[in-house]
Amino acid sequence: MIRFENVHKSYGRHEVLKGIDAEVEKGQVVCLIGASGSGKSTLLRCVNGLEDYQAGGIFIDDRKVDAHAASIHDIRTRVAMVFQRFNLFPHMTALENVMEGPAQVLREDRKEVRARAEEHLRRVGLADKMDFYPSALSGGQQQRVAIARALAMRPEAILLDEPTSALDPEMVGEVLNVLRDLADAHMTMLIVTHEIQFAREVADRVFFLDSGRIAEQGTAEEVLSRPKSERTQEFLRRVSHLL
Amino acid sequence: MAPLTERMQDYLPLLITGLWRTVAVSLLALILATALGLVWAMLRTSRNVWLERPARFIVEFLRGIPILVVLFYIYFVMPEIGLDLSAFQAGVIGLALTYSCYIGETFRGGIEAVDRGQVEAAKSIGMRHGKMMRRIILPQAVRIALPPYGNNMVMLLKDSSQVSVISVAELTMQGKMLASSTFDNMTVFTMVAALYLCLTIPLNIVMRQVELKMGKSR
Numbered sequence: 504m505i506r507f508e509n510v511h512k513s514y515g516r517h518e519v520l521k522g523i524d525a526e527v528e529k530g531q532v533v534c535l536i537g538a539s540g541s542g543k544s545t546l547l548r549c550v551n552g553l554e555d556y557q558a559g560g561i562f563i564d565d566r567k568v569d570a571h572a573a574s575i576h577d578i579r580t581r582v583a584m585v586f587q588r589f590n591l592f593p594h595m596t597a598l599e600n601v602m603e604g605p606a607q608v609l610r611e612d613r614k615e616v617r618a619r620a621e622e623h624l625r626r627v628g629l630a631d632k633m634d635f636y637p638s639a640l641s642g643g644q645q646q647r648v649a650i651a652r653a654l655a656m657r658p659e660a661i662l663l664d665e666p667t668s669a670l671d672p673e674m675v676g677e678v679l680n681v682l683r684d685l686a687d688a689h690m691t692m693l694i695v696t697h698e699i700q701f702a703r704e705v706a707d708r709v710f711f712l713d714s715g716r717i718a719e720q721g722t723a724e725e726v727l728s729r730p731k732s733e734r735t736q737e738f739l740r741r742v743s744h745l746l
Numbered sequence: 747m748a749p750l751t752e753r754m755q756d757y758l759p760l761l762i763t764g765l766w767r768t769v770a771v772s773l774l775a776l777i778l779a780t781a782l783g784l785v786w787a788m789l790r791t792s793r794n795v796w797l798e799r800p801a802r803f804i805v806e807f808l809r810g811i812p813i814l815v816v817l818f819y820i821y822f823v824m825p826e827i828g829l830d831l832s833a834f835q836a837g838v839i840g841l842a843l844t845y846s847c848y849i850g851e852t853f854r855g856g857i858e859a860v861d862r863g864q865v866e867a868a869k870s871i872g873m874r875h876g877k878m879m880r881r882i883i884l885p886q887a888v889r890i891a892l893p894p895y896g897n898n899m900v901m902l903l904k905d906s907s908q909v910s911v912i913s914v915a916e917l918t919m920q921g922k923m924l925a926s927s928t929f930d931n932m933t934v935f936t937m938v939a940a941l942y943l944c945l946t947i948p949l950n951i952v953m954r955q956v957e958l959k960m961g962k963s964r
Contacts, residue, residue, distance in 0.1 A: 551869075579869060586866065592868075594885045608871055608872045608873055
């Protein structure tokens with residue numbers, strides 16, 4: 504469903520992606536792991552055109568992602584995104600945040616949109632917070648609203664950029680639980696994460712990125728428990744204190 | 747000389763006429779300047795250099811000219827190229843042009859102060875630029891720009907006294923005429939100052955209330 508073909512990207516003379524080849528199939532949960540600066544967030548942001556790339560191609564169901572083409576708006580309605588720092592709209596309530604995309608971009612019937620938005624908020628456990636503004640919600644609650652906002656677009660895939668990195672430790676669990684539910688429902692997800700234990704649990708595949716390349720990819724078991732590459736082994740050793 | 751209260755009663759009607767003219771000039775200029783300022787801000791935050799550059803040039807150009815010169819230019823030079831304006835019209839346009847730049851820069855500051863993540867969030871649900879501006883960025887930018895915009899308003903109101911130089915009979919002008927005919931400078935200009943305060947103090951209070959109210963719904 505998402506295919507990377509020899510993707511190259513540089514910021515000026517600094518090359519951050521040095522030829523990425525990979526594929527994410529429908530219904531798969533793929534975790535991207537790697538040290539900071541390895542290019543995993545950049546790769547994720549290229550998928551919905553928040554960043555452009557210089558060579559190669561990213562294809563979503565055979566449609567090429569081009570950040571500068573008009574088609575990018577349509578692609579973004581099908582591939583939703585959840586950010587590290589939530590990025591909820593602060594002047595709208597939780598419910599309005601979730602309704603914004605379907606009502607304003609997809610122009611769906613407002614009554615239906617509202618009913619569905621309420622359903623999504625219930626699904627992430629926020630039935631009692633619908634009319635709260637983001638500033639009145641905890642980090643974990645805000646991120647769950649952001650996930651509901653992504654779901655409301657009825658996307659074919661969701662991109663998650665370190666969804667728990669900005670959270671206080673005691674709130675990580677509630678967000679991961681929501682993501683587990685989505686994984687169980689076979690939502691296609693591409694998750695940049697430092698939560699190795701979580702990746703082990705939910706990921707169908709894991710990509711390990713190392714300085715702009717996929718150094719290793721395979722099932723969670725293969726990459727996280729029996730890593731072949733020395734770089735992967737070293738990385739896992741370094742983050743093992745987090746487990 | 748007649749007693750103070752009597753003199754004040756004598757002067758008041760003329761000064762009140764001036765006060766209303768001040769309010770009219772300021773209000774019209776504010777509406778025009780706000781609309782035009784919004785245009786400057788939209789152009790200056792545009793990614794298109796063909797929109798951004800000319801807007802920046804015009805704003806820098808107008809900001810570099812004293813308001814008195816702008817007023818003289820509109821009132822005395824424009825008729826020579828066939829654009830006859832009344833003093834009142836020239837005053838409103840001059841004030842509006844000058845303040846559109848300040849207000850435009852205030853709005854631009856507000857737009858640019860909105861968190862970058864908001865743009866990304868709006869884009870990521872498929873919003874196009876126009877809708878993103880209207881629905882996501884501007885509502886937040888307005889909140890940020892409101893306090894400095896309030897200052898712009900008060901400054902515009904005070905600077906409306908400048909249009910007296912092209913003979914618009916607003917409050918300052920009325921005061922000057924009264925003073926030169928009565929030689930009662932102290933009473934007249936104290937009254938003029940007090941009347942300006944009657945406008946600016948409530949304006950400041952209202953702005954503070956609006957800020958508080960907007961701050962609450964965040």
